[in-house]
Amino acid sequence: MEKYNIVIIGGGPAGLAAAASAYDAGERSILILERDVKLGGILNQCIHNGFGLHTFKEELTGPEYAQRYIDQVLERKIEYRLNTMVMDISPEKVVTAMNKSDGMFQIDAKSVILAMGCRERPRGALNTPGFRPAGIYSAGTAQRLVNIEGYMPGRKVVILGSGDIGLIMARRMTLEGAEVKVVAEIQPYSGGLKRNIVQCLDDYGIPLKLSHTVVDIQGKERVEGVTIAEVGPDMKPIPGTEIHYECDTLLLSVGLLPENELSKQAGVELSRVTSGPVVNESLETSVPGVFACGNVLHVHDLVDYVSEEAAAAGRNAAAFVRGELSGDTSGEIPITFEGGPRYTVPCTLDPKKMTDTLTVRFRVGAVMQDRWVNVFLDDERIVHRRRQIMAPGEMEEVVLKKSQFENHPDLKSILIKVEEA
């Protein structure tokens, strides 16, 4: 069996950044396994700009952003295998993978970094009634058809869901010559970034109908029309509010789901909220030596944060291989929250194991205006920050300093408390 110190599952932005950072931490035995024909992951089809403002202080397209990290991996001569599907990860960290040239093979890994990303929620998961003709695509599938293959999936488009990919595709389809009639969102708020609402819908006069969903799809062979209706507070359609749109295409941007089938095989504990692994301050999962980063851990809003998180995972995996990451989990303190957050990443924190600064990220469950974000170590408030607006579509963060923990040798509780200002 082949042996590597670190095997990284996925060569998208998370996997690439994790690899480069593990290398820079001194690790040399690294292998990236990527299922697609090239490195870069989903960024390859995200040809719009707006990537990298935080990391590189400039606006890059998705492929450009990916290339920066691909270059880092190439410069470091980190090994990778393309067109390679990982079939299984055992709790003992034996990775089983397959490709055309090597067949099915197994690798004994000291450490595994999960960086598989996420997938789109399909129509089926919504129980949307109607026919099942051609012309219904997840926004990402349409994005690939348009941006990579150069094909138009349709000409008259209705979009369900206001996730970022859906918003981006509303603009893209318009620019490519299609007519986007409406974006319907079942929630009373958008699931995407504010800047995407402005730049992708408002600038093109595309209406966004909040608290609306699709209640019927017409057309036996190809989509011929879509009916949307307003929903009440119970999320059920309100009779009499139906609006019919003649169209040949329905795009879905109704949520992203971390792809954790392999994590489950490895025995990794998953969060019911994020569907991603439960991790500690080192981004280590419940299986020692298995780390997670990027959208497989929790769905991010900006790729810059993916890169940052993945770099930490890479460093920590390298430390684990060197035996420097303590396996003692007795010092892990759960990070609790109230007043808005739905989850935090990481979920627990051991002050002894944390780096000088540690970013804790979370999302809120509803749009909230004018709030204080507080962090309490037992009774001491160490963060007190005012936020004008917080929305489910945007990730929030608080930065904790190791020094803040020095006064709390017997710390019992870490609480993130959001309250009205």
Next chain:
Amino acid sequence: MYDVVIIGAGVTGSAIARYLSRYQVKACVLEMSEDVCTGTSKANSAIVHAGYDAENGSLMAKYNVEGSVMMPDLAKELDFDYDMCGSLVVCLSEDDRPALVKLYENGVKNGVKDLEIIERDRLLELEPNIADNAVAALWAPTGGIVCPFGLTIAFAENACENGVEFFFNEKVTEIQKTEGGFLVKTENNEYETKTVVNAAGVYSDVFHNEFASKKIHITPRKGEYLLLDHATYGYVTHTVFQLPGKYGKGVLVTPTVHKNTLVGPTATDIEDKEGVNTTQEGLQEVIDKSALALKNVPVRQVITSFAGLRAHEDSHEFVIGEIPEAPGFFDAAGIESPGLSSSPAIGLHVSDMVAEKLGLEKKADFKAERKGIIKAGDLSLEERNELIKKDPAYGQIICRCESVSEGEIIDAIRRPLGAKSLDGVKRRVRAGMGRCQAGFCSPRVMEILSRELDIPLSEITKSGGASKIIVGTVKDSL
């Protein structure tokens, strides 16, 4: 001049074609869609009923029990997925027990083997998630589950290998009686034949009524279903029905041969013979009714919902045999549940009727066995590597969710009566059938279809006809 023209390439028509191909015969199947198994046969409960339900003495009872008994050997012979997982009819109230006993007795009369009424404690052992008010159940160990696509395609491929011709996109518009038999007209062609077999599913009343004085009437009876994620596999390990009674009529909850959980169906009579749309009310009804006999059915983990149409004849009975006023015209009409279970028996007997009519001789070189598409996922590491060495395409995964390799997809396209569309590929090898519902793999499968069939990407369809996936190239309308 054909000896036999079979109308419809669903499970019934394909089964008849397969058993007919045991004879020296010139036969063809005319199918209005682009592929086999696109109507009732593709959207149903995928159950092999043991045969206790159909009224004793009916054709439904006869063919169901016989078909169910044939199924295990047939699954080996034709290489399709089948599992005799057993079925339970759950009784939710002591008030309903007489009905349970009646069902048991009917099953025994029908000749169903090993039927048993079991009490709550035994029921709980078999299905731990059973409802608190369940008192007893009819236990039918010979009940089973089957891949409806696999079964239909296996019949059709085997028939094709044994010389039966299949013509697709051939919608029969008219059948004329001629001196020597019939002239079957489609939108594009005419077929002269000595005999006709009417296996046209929801349309079978149309053809029957052209010739028979005793008219039949088929109502498309819609059934809506939810298919749940692999993660729910094992929630139930047998097909769980609920005995209609005090708490109404439930829906079934069953594992599938592909390790999903299937919940449904509703039963709504409609007009449109192609009205396979799901409805909000129907899907809600499935969810509500699934909770009658079972606790915490994981309906939230739905990956897709769909609807199928039963070909319900007013008499609720199979209409099988030659029409007296039109010698040579054979019906296999009104084939609703338990039609899938009955299909081997219907195929066997209808083909024998036709053969007798025509005085056909058995074929010496009939190939009874058919080998299905290799399921690379079921192979050991060594076997898989052997396969990849021979054909590297088996090392390239295309559908991530169901782990389907390029090799399997290519086989699905190249074999006799191969796939021509995304749905055709999906029904044969499950690419796109998984939890992402073809989000990732459809562009890749389109490329493979385009390459293998040598047609441009723009001509690739979801399911034939006007169901094109793409409508042009970017900026072409600017």
